[in-house]
């Protein structure tokens with residue numbers, strides 16, 4: 416499955432075929448983990464050149480602040496739990512300087528935020544899209560951020576040994592996971608006991624009416640920016656389509672608990688369209 420270069424052209428015939436193709440692939444293939452991964456690789460290669468601009472427009476300019484809050488909340492919890500643990504037992508080997516992984520890092524916003532807010536720590540951003548990672552590395556060189564690195568890969572197979580990571584973040588990441596449960600199990604595997612997982616994601620309400628309304632609004636909003644930024648309404652219609660297959664807020668917390676995470680906290684943003692969810696791996 417290859418999305419050919421002419422699909423991003425301003426010529427109307429290829430634009431139509433790109434829309435049809437993305438829609439057709441999205442409907443039939445988001446259910447299969449392998450196809451969803453391939454679909455995402457192709458979709459985000461198209462999105463990458465305009466990605467930062469798109470997130471700013473789609474979020475009414477609030478996205479950078481949400482990411483700062485995500486990272487600040489996760490790190491605060493990490494440092495707090497580190498202090499408490501050291502008081503209990505100095506022999507546990509917990510590091511105050513956090514080792515972090517940023518899932519589906521895209522162009523690196525959250526990875527850099529982790530690097531800036533924890534300058535004594537180190538962070539690895541992981542993303543399946545070669546172009547996203549290339550752009551993240553360019554930004555890193557430009558901004559001279561030394562304590563971040565990037566890896567190309569699937570978020571369901573993280574580049575870390577068991578129980579070696581203090582903080583895992585994912586912003587607009589999990590909705591794209593080829594296999595959500597396998598990805599969360601992988602996050603659980605790499606986290607140390609007491610480690611923190613922090614997610615920023617579009618939220619799916621439990622009320623059917625509210626869910627339908629929210630998905631409709633997201634779809635129209637995404638289509639609008641898809642046309643403006645890429646000449647293709649289907650590109651950001653993917654947000655609503657992938658969200659409709661994501662667990663609602665209650666199911667998501669139940670899944671986290673089933674995997675073994677504890678001490679769940681969440682914070683709604685933008686009237687509940689977006690939510691920060693933070694959980695711990697028990698000690």
Ligand SMILES: C[S@@+](CC[C@H](N)C(=O)[O-])C[C@H]1O[C@@H](n2cnc3c(N)ncnc32)[C@H](O)[C@@H]1O
Nearest residue numbers: 455459519520521542543544569570586587591
């Ligand atoms: C909406 S962007 C979020 C980027 C970044 N986290 C941010 O908040 O700006 C979603 C990212 O998920 C990546 N992605 C999609 N499927 C993935 C997978 N299976 N494993 C790793 N990354 C994936 C895409 O390449 C894309 O960069």
